[in-house]
Amino acid sequence: MGGRRGRGIEDVVVVGAGAAGLACARDLCARGLRVRVREAGDRVGGRLRTDRVEGCVVDAGFQVFNTAYPQVRGRLPLRELRLRPFTRGFLLCDGDRRTRFADPTKAPRQALSGLVSGLGGPRDIAALAALTGFAALGPAGRVRDVPDVSTRQALSRYGFRDPFVERFFRPFLSGVFLEDGLATSGRFFHLVWRSMARGTLCLPAAGIGAVPDLLASALPPGTVALESPVAQLTDEGIVDGDGRVVPARAVVVATDAHTAARLLPGLAVPPHRTVTTYYHLASRSPLGEPTLVTDVRRRFANSVVLSEVHPGYAPRGYALVATSVLGGDGDGQEKAVRAALAECYGTDTAGWELITTRTVPAALPAMEPPLPLSRRTRVTAGRYVCGDHRATGSLQGALASGARAAREVAADLL
The missing domain is CATH 3.50.50.60 (FAD/NAD(P)-binding domain)
Structure with missing residues (x-):
């Protein structure tokens, strides 16, 4: 040529x-x-893609921006994006009970709340600290040196007990992998966990x-x-x-x-994996912090009050809530999601206005092992x-x- x-x-x-x-x-x-x-x-x-819908900033499906990605750091002047961070860690919803969980290497006191609540035992917390520490400090190339297995198998090798995997990793990672069987490549899981340990999850003030x-x-x-x-x-x-x-x-x-x-x-x-995100407008915020909420019962993959991440995502005096579910928009699904949100946020959601529904049919490629990291x-x-x-x-x-x-x-x- x-x-x-x-x-x-x-x-x-x-x-x-x-x-x-x-x-x-x-x-x-x-x-x-x-x-x-x-x-x-x-x-x-x-x-x-970001659109304006009824005065709200709406992305084409819930998005996050990770500052730890090498390509991001090398290509983008991050200051120009006016990034707004999420809270480190997340809230795990089990019915009307919420457990706060954070990186044990950065917020040990919050991580120990998982012990008190019965979410995990000392072995699980220790394994999480070891995994996160290795992911943050170990060489990225190390992930290519071991045979690739599913995330579920990888977590077992790291020493996590099945109950902790089911209640902690499975609901949280369903929103990352867009599948809830933990069938995604363990290599990709390690890279994702590394990026979360080393970076900050954010959203640009003007949308993704x-x-x-x-x-x-x-x-x-x-x-x-x-x-x-x-x-x-x-x-x-x-x-x-x-x-x-x-x-x-x-x-x-x-x-x-x-x-x-x-x-x-x-x-x-x-x-590919499909994801649907419901955007609800509420008269007041159901959670006064920019924290990701996951559901042990997996009625939704994750939910977040976007206007707590940045107030400009919703009209003044309102709150914008984005909730993602796996797959397409089925009959009656939004009603079931609304009921789950009422339980998890501990508030009446009947008056929330559904301003738009965004389904992304090919949101992510399925990344089952063995996964080549580049082709x-x-x-x-x-x-x-x-x-x-x-x-x-x-x-x-x-x-x-x-x-x-x-x-x-x-x-x-x-």
Whole structure:
């Protein structure tokens, strides 16, 4: 693919302006290549999308932003996101009883409340401290040195008893993995736990959509073309939505897995996890702190009062509550969730207004063992693919996959 560029021919067309595509484009531009990003939607970001609904800041499904991700630290001026942190730790709801749990290496007094409440025994608390300490301080590469097993098997190897796994890890991790069987790769679990131990979970003041906006702002003006779908790839480049051939020396497909497989026939599509988030507007906050709430009975994956994270997420005098459940929006599900929230928050939810429901059908790739933490992006000569479905289901995975695609494209073109 080397040689001189032709007049009017782009060096690289990147299809998709999600996190992976934006990272790839930025790295290629930094190498002096002429890049064009084509995005079918009306804004950048893909699943990292924020809308305004009835005066509320609503993300496309509940999101968190982790400051410990290496790609995040290397690419984003975090101060510009005006990050607002969640409380360290979370509240575990069991009926009308709530137990506060925190990292025993940072808040031992709060962690010991788990002992007092009967959530875990001394062995479990000690194992949690050892796991968290190793995750925070141990080398990240160590995770690749051991055979990959499911998270459930990994937790057993760490020394946790089954009752603690069921009451602590299973409800909490269901909202992270978007599956509640702990079937997800133990490698990925270790990386997630490491990032939580080393970083802070936050939300940008303007919503998660501020992240791709900031990534896009680092590109040369005119690099991203919105509402510019790609119909197919050809030997010369791409065919746009109007049937025009756009020549390019290389094409990087940085879309979701199903769209990528349509553009690159034969590409394997991994199974995906679906999540639905209900956004309720309440006349007052049911919890006066920005703390994640999980449910032992797994009636919902997690819930949080977003306006406690940042007051600007809701109109003045109101509270915005986001509650996520696994799967789609089934008949009667919102009513059942509302009843569960009334019990867990200890308040009457009958007057809460459901302002919107967001279902994300392919929110995360299923990441069962053995899980490769990264995959080559080169599919055929001049054709590449990147995204979290080619790495790990996280912002870190998407950015890292985009960075890898840029390296492989540059190696072929320069």
